[in-house]
């Protein structure tokens with residue numbers, strides 16, 4: 001089990017390194033977040049022993065429990081976030097990838113060290129999906145940049161089903177440019193999952209969120 005996990009991790013790392021070379025960037029410029037949602041804490045511990053330091057979770061309850069058991073790694077919150085949970089998520093998350101509306105910016109803007117966030121963009125035509133509309137991105141980026149409790153790293157998105165990921169990530173790159181125009185330090189792009197991380201790297205992704213390609217398939221429930 002451990003060695004299979006190690007083998008998958010090594011295989012993904014070498015694919016990332018090759019894709020980074022093809023995009024003319026050092027692999028060290030790319031952060032890999034291993035998404036461990038639904039996976040038991042034992043698997044997180046094994047990954048930590050294999051050198052992983054960045055973990056992603058998408059449900060507050062589960063994330064909070066895991067972060068309490070393993071506080072010495074970076075926890076990335078990648079799921080949809082309710083305003084009333086914002087304060088609690090902020091307490092354990094090093095990075096929140098799913099900031100997508102003004103009330104959430106306000107709920108997260110609390111005293112203390114600023115929390116690193118990504119502005120999530122909805123690349124689908126469905127307004128019910130998580131993420132801000134691309135046209136709203138610059139105004140939201142300005143609001144985040146003006147909030148002392150938040151530090152804007154860049155933009156985040158999930159490639160829509162039914163569109164070639166590379167095309168979607170290319171659009172994201174254009175949206176990232178509009179965000180950087182109002183917030184010059186927001187240079188990061190959180191994009192790329194198990195099925196499309198090489199396309200994301202080709203379009204400038206700096207933060208990959210990879211689950212099953214490393215962890216193996218997810219249990220149906222935690």
Ligand SMILES: *Cc1c(COP(=O)(O)O)cnc(C)c1O
Nearest residue numbers: 035058078193194209210211212
């Ligand atoms: C689950 C999840 C991932 C990882 O998905 P895989 O296909 O398992 O790599 C990445 N990003 C978000 C937002 C997720 O919810």
